[in-house]
Amino acid sequence: GRKVLIVYAHQEPKSFNGSLKNVAVEELSKQGCSVTVSDLYAMQFEPRATRNDIVGCLHNPEQFNYSVETWEAYKRGGLSSDLVEEQKKVQEADLLIFQFPMYWFSMPAIMKGWVDRVLVQGFAHEFPDCYDSGLLKNKLGLFSFTTGAPREMYTKESIDGDIRYLLWPMQHGIMHFCGVKVLAPHICFAPESVSEEQRKEMLTAWAQRLKTLWKEEPINCSSEWYFK
Amino acid sequence: GRKVLIVYAHQEPKSFNGSLKNVAVEELSKQGCSVTVSDLYAMQFEPRATRNDIVGCLHNPEQFNYSVETWEAYKRGGLSSDLVEEQKKVQEADLLIFQFPMYWFSMPAIMKGWVDRVLVQGFAHEFPDCYDSGLLKNKLGLFSFTTGAPREMYTKESIDGDIRYLLWPMQHGIMHFCGVKVLAPHICFAPESVSEEQRKEMLTAWAQRLKTLWKEEPINCSSEWYFK
Numbered sequence: 001g002r003k004v005l006i007v008y009a010h011q012e013p014k015s016f017n018g019s020l021k022n023v024a025v026e027e028l029s030k031q032g033c034s035v036t037v038s039d040l041y042a043m044q045f046e047p048r049a050t051r052n053d054i055v056g057c058l059h060n061p062e063q064f065n066y067s068v069e070t071w072e073a074y075k076r077g078g079l080s081s082d083l084v085e086e087q088k089k090v091q092e093a094d095l096l097i098f099q100f101p102m103y104w105f106s107m108p109a110i111m112k113g114w115v116d117r118v119l120v121q122g123f124a125h126e127f128p129d130c131y132d133s134g135l136l137k138n139k140l141g142l143f144s145f146t147t148g149a150p151r152e153m154y155t156k157e158s159i160d161g162d163i164r165y166l167l168w169p170m171q172h173g174i175m176h177f178c179g180v181k182v183l184a185p186h187i188c189f190a191p192e193s194v195s196e197e198q199r200k201e202m203l204t205a206w207a208q209r210l211k212t213l214w215k216e217e218p219i220n221c222s223s224e225w226y227f228k
Numbered sequence: 229g230r231k232v233l234i235v236y237a238h239q240e241p242k243s244f245n246g247s248l249k250n251v252a253v254e255e256l257s258k259q260g261c262s263v264t265v266s267d268l269y270a271m272q273f274e275p276r277a278t279r280n281d282i283v284g285c286l287h288n289p290e291q292f293n294y295s296v297e298t299w300e301a302y303k304r305g306g307l308s309s310d311l312v313e314e315q316k317k318v319q320e321a322d323l324l325i326f327q328f329p330m331y332w333f334s335m336p337a338i339m340k341g342w343v344d345r346v347l348v349q350g351f352a353h354e355f356p357d358c359y360d361s362g363l364l365k366n367k368l369g370l371f372s373f374t375t376g377a378p379r380e381m382y383t384k385e386s387i388d389g390d391i392r393y394l395l396w397p398m399q400h401g402i403m404h405f406c407g408v409k410v411l412a413p414h415i416c417f418a419p420e421s422v423s424e425e426q427r428k429e430m431l432t433a434w435a436q437r438l439k440t441l442w443k444e445e446p447i448n449c450s451s452e453w454y455f456k
Binding site: 011012014015041044045047048049050051062063064065066067103104105106108109110112113115116117119131148156159160161165166168169170172173174177192223226227 | 239240242243269272273275276277278279290291292293294295331332333334336337338340341343344345347359376384387388389393394396397398400401402405420451454455
């Protein structure tokens with residue numbers, strides 16, 4: 001059975017994001033996948049990148065450099081236990097799903113903190129092993145999120161711009177950088193502005209997509225996909 | 229005298245980002261500006277958007293909706309004191325400077341948390357008062373940041389793409405959305421990979437730019453600036 005990690009960021013279990021997460025757990029489990037959820041708010045996950053992420057002495061206590069210190073700590077097995085725990089989940093996963101409401105053209109800070117703190121050098125990338133040779137190659141990644149504004153607001157011509165513009169830092173700058181192959185995003189536009197009936201259809205569509213997810217080809221994650 | 233708020237995210241006072249922040253405080257103060265710094269790590273600023281941001285009863289305790297609850301709380305004066313404090317600083321400022329090291333094609337989570345929590349509906353935007361009519365119009369905004377990779381990595385043709393691609397969610401999706409007029413970003417490329425001499429030149433260049441900053445015209449913050 002394949003392994004899936006869902007990194008989930010919503011405060012409210014009864015939210016539409018919560019339902020999308022539940023649908024994924026249910027459908028993927030039904031397929032025989034083993035599904036793990038990192039429910040970031042419920043875990044009170046720490047988003048701040050600080051000295052507390054390193055156990056024991058610092059490599060250079062005179063001048064704290066977060067990326068150097070976490071890289072060194074990773075190599076000697078000295079990262080804090082919450083990070084080690086998340087890295088284990090990532091390591092075992094064949095697929096990473098990020099489920100969140102879009103906040104300010106991006107992911108909520110609590111999820112950005114997961115990225116900042118978990119995907120450390122040595123674990124997720126190691127120059128020159130980045131992009132196609134990133135250390136998380138052979139894994140798949142998928143961003144599943146909700147927006148406040150409707151679909152027609154996210155076109156090249158509208159003020160919010162093409163939805164793909166804002167996917168660049170997340171899909172390319174994070175996932176592709178670590179070698180993860182990116183599946184097409186799953187976007188539920190403005191669920192709060194539609195009828196209960198339409199919300200149910202959105203949940204069904206997500207369940208349907210998941211049924212054949214493993215047959216999907218990753219996108220060609222280069223600048224053409226985003227900006228051409 | 230003009231008022232400037234520097235939102236600053238680095239753990240280490242002796243870092244290059246710390247020096248850039250100090251240069252700005254010094255130069256702007258010399259001009260007679262009143263400068264306030266929100267030193268996010270030193271403040272242990274909370275990045276997580278939770279129920280704790282609302283004092284007293286919720287608008288809908290049955291199903292927690294962060295944006296609705298903070299909007300309602302703002303209107304009745306019921307936001308937590310750390311947010312009220314930051315909003316006061318924003319309200320008084322003529323210019324917002326964001327000083328940070330780039331983390332994953334974006335700002336560090338602690339700064340994203342400042343954006344997620346401080347710029348609430350009713351305070352920073354209120355439909356249809358967004359973009360050019362956003363509630364923070366008549367303010368200027370500037371992103372000043374450092375990168376790990378050198379300048380030549382951030383071109384249209386290179387794998388990291390044009391540096392402007394990753395500015396879209398921050399400059400357009402956050403600042404422009406709130407009506408803030410965006411000044412050209414100030415980017416110090418790969419300060420950790422250059423000589424001490426070159427780092428000093430970068431600090432001098434920043435001080436120089438600040439001398440005539442108030443005469444600068446904002447960029448034309450539309451998709452053409454980023455993607456054409």
